[in-house]
Amino acid sequence: MRHKLFLAIAFSICLIFTQSEIIAHSKKLILRCADVHAFGYPTIEGVLYMAKLVKTRTGGRIEIVIYPEGSLGSEASVVEMLRLGALDMGRVSISQVAEVNPELGVLILPFIFKDETHKWKVLEGEIGAGLLKSLVNYDLVGLCFQESGHRSFYNSKRPIYRPEDLRGLKIRVQPSQIMFRLVEYFGASPVPIDYNDVYPALVAGAVDGAENNIPSYLTSGHYKVARYFSFDKHTSIPEVVLLSKKTWLKLTDSDREIILTAAKESVAYQRELWSKFEIASRRQLEEAGCKFNEVDGEAFRVGLESFYHKYAKQYEKIICEIQKVK
Ligand code: GTR
Secondary structure (H helix, E strand, O other): OHHHHHHHHHHHHHHHHHHHHHHHHHOOEEEEEEOOOOOOOHHHHHHHHHHHHHHHHOOOOEEEEEEOOOOOOOHHHHHHHHHHOOOOEEEEEHHHHOOOOHHHHHHHOOOOOOOHHHHHHHHHOHHHHHHHHHHHHHOEEEEEEEOOOOEEEEEOOOOOOOHHHHOOOEEEEOOOHHHHHHHHHHOOEEEEOOHHHHHHHHHOOOOOEEEEOHHHHHHOOHHHOOOEEEEEEEEOOOEEEEEEHHHHHHOOHHHHHHHHHHHHHHHHHHHHHHHHHHHHHHHHHHHOOOEEEEOOHHHHHOOHHHHHHHHOHHHHHHHHHHHHOO
């Protein structure tokens, strides 16, 4: 009798555990993801591609829902929310992540990559993997990098050929210490403003220009006010897709694997989309009458050692490693 009772209790306990495991496993999970861009922009489309893979591979159990156009706040607050676990996912610029983990600041430095091939060898190699991994110490999980082209200056006053042409111009910068120092080094007056507040600042004349890539210049509408775009290509800051560590810890091993693999697989798609979007954006901007000009590239590079010496000393070792990547 005792034996039977014991078996019955053991069986019920077993059933309860199995059932709760099934429930936990079949529970629908919505991952909320923030982005400052609108639907159609390559960063969001990259995450949507990833979302589709995740949804299919989890039989519809895990869904990624995007909150676009900065509807959940600035990139800085998105990073903060992720760290606190108040948000699950975010796609932001590395410059905002470097504010909390300065190690990543190396990716923002001017002319740090030789070209796009070199950049992606760095990002997808050991260095990139190490940098993504380091984020876990800041309560963030780095899923993958994304392409974001080059950043160049644009303004409403005149074409820029050499750094001295920037003198006297108020140029909006991302709220990033490195970007502030860099734009100041080139001779302009840097004004940190959150991305989604830049357009009204340009319209009001609070700033004369900004610096960004071609797709952002178009989709933000900045081109309507700042007509001169000068291709100095001073930085090539990658984007990053992040997950909150708090969310990550709630996932099963197999779900983590699915999410990570999908993120990795979305990169090739996002990069291809980026190239197409960049070309199409340029065409559209030319049709809209924007004035593009090439710059004296040497003039932007000469003397840069002093910038590196003053602000990038902490990156000496990793810069060496980046330069060695072939
Ligand atoms: C864009 C980037 C955004 C944001 C923006 C900015 O190129 O995709 O995430 O960082 O630049 O300048 O604030």
